[in-house]
Amino acid sequence: MNKVKKKVKIKDVIKYLLMLALAVVLLYFAFRDISWNDFMEGLRSCNYWWILLSMVISWLVVILRGWRWRLMMRPLSKEITRLEAYDAYNICYLANLVLPRSGEVVRCGLIANSGKASFEGVLGTVVLERIWDLICVVLVTLPLFFFGTFKDFLIEKMWNPMVESLPFKTVWLVIGIILFIVAIVLIFRIYRKKIAATRFGAKVIKVWKGLVEGVKAGFRMEHKWAFFSYTALIWIGYWAMSLFTLYAFPAAAGLNLWDALFLMVVGSLGWIVPVQGGFGAYHFIVAMTLVPVYGFTQSDGLIFATISHESQVVQMLIVGAISLITYAIYSKKYKKSVQLSENDNSI
Numbered sequence: 001m002n003k004v005k006k007k008v009k010i011k012d013v014i015k016y017l018l019m020l021a022l023a024v025v026l027l028y029f030a031f032r033d034i035s036w037n038d039f040m041e042g043l044r045s046c047n048y049w050w051i052l053l054s055m056v057i058s059w060l061v062v063i064l065r066g067w068r069w070r071l072m073m074r075p076l077s078k079e080i081t082r083l084e085a086y087d088a089y090n091i092c093y094l095a096n097l098v099l100p101r102s103g104e105v106v107r108c109g110l111i112a113n114s115g116k117a118s119f120e121g122v123l124g125t126v127v128l129e130r131i132w133d134l135i136c137v138v139l140v141t142l143p144l145f146f147f148g149t150f151k152d153f154l155i156e157k158m159w160n161p162m163v164e165s166l167p168f169k170t171v172w173l174v175i176g177i178i179l180f181i182v183a184i185v186l187i188f189r190i191y192r193k194k195i196a197a198t199r200f201g202a203k204v205i206k207v208w209k210g211l212v213e214g215v216k217a218g219f220r221m222e223h224k225w226a227f228f229s230y231t232a233l234i235w236i237g238y239w240a241m242s243l244f245t246l247y248a249f250p251a252a253a254g255l256n257l258w259d260a261l262f263l264m265v266v267g268s269l270g271w272i273v274p275v276q277g278g279f280g281a282y283h284f285i286v287a288m289t290l291v292p293v294y295g296f297t298q299s300d301g302l303i304f305a306t307i308s309h310e311s312q313v314v315q316m317l318i319v320g321a322i323s324l325i326t327y328a329i330y331s332k333k334y335k336k337s338v339q340l341s342e343n344d345n346s347i
Helices: 002-031 036-044 048-073 082-098 102-113 119-146 148-165 170-190 192-197 199-219 224-248 257-272 281-294 298-346
Strands: none
Touching: 048 082, 048 119, 048 224, 048 298, 082 102, 082 298, 102 119, 119 224, 119 257, 170 192, 224 257, 224 298, 257 281, 281 298
């Protein structure tokens, strides 16, 4: 048993170090030709009141995300509070700064730890939430394909290289994925009893049922209009954060709302790359975009990426630390109240 635990820990450490190494490599390539005097002078020239406003908007977006997530979880349990969902989200972002993609598991575990909903059910709502986020990314990106500068960059620098890098044509790849999913579903339906008889199979079925229940719970929301309102406000908030960061940066004077939307979409790609907190990936991708599209110098591109990224990281650290404290306080109180009620019922 101890050997298994050691292997798991070593595997996790190796995974963490590889991701950290990737972040360092990306940071190196982003900053290798930088004039540090120009870089520091550029940082000093920024208007940090706009950055502070961007951080406040970022905090409000997390609040809205927590409230929206709670709406999706309400069919699973009406006891889950807004504060719980909000704190779980903040702690999720803290976890992602340490280990990429671990935050989603962490926030599901925090809600499940209260006993108000199952881990699998909560995970199902997260899956549905991410599907909605993907739809929103597509919707906010589509308008950019109809504007000259953005259209050329998105198609020539992002879409075409992605399609050309695929080993098969996109259509055949999509067909292959669909056929694979259908085959898996058929196998489970035909051999369901035999699979359920094994320990691993029973666990897989349990997780699958929980996921399905969580997704169904999302569709059974009582306040769908509130959900869509929160979603719209969340993405308007992201847009505003990008715009205020432009206002803070003198070299970006003259850029408008569409430019802010474009940079918001490009910046989101930097957070997707599996490195701790987007470090390196965000700086590399954003700077690589600003130079050819707007004619920024490499130094100016990295200044913009740095103030945009680090301001968000600082905000995550501050509110995340507060949420860790508040979560510890009320979760302890809740468990005590549950124990007292159980003792009263036993008497």
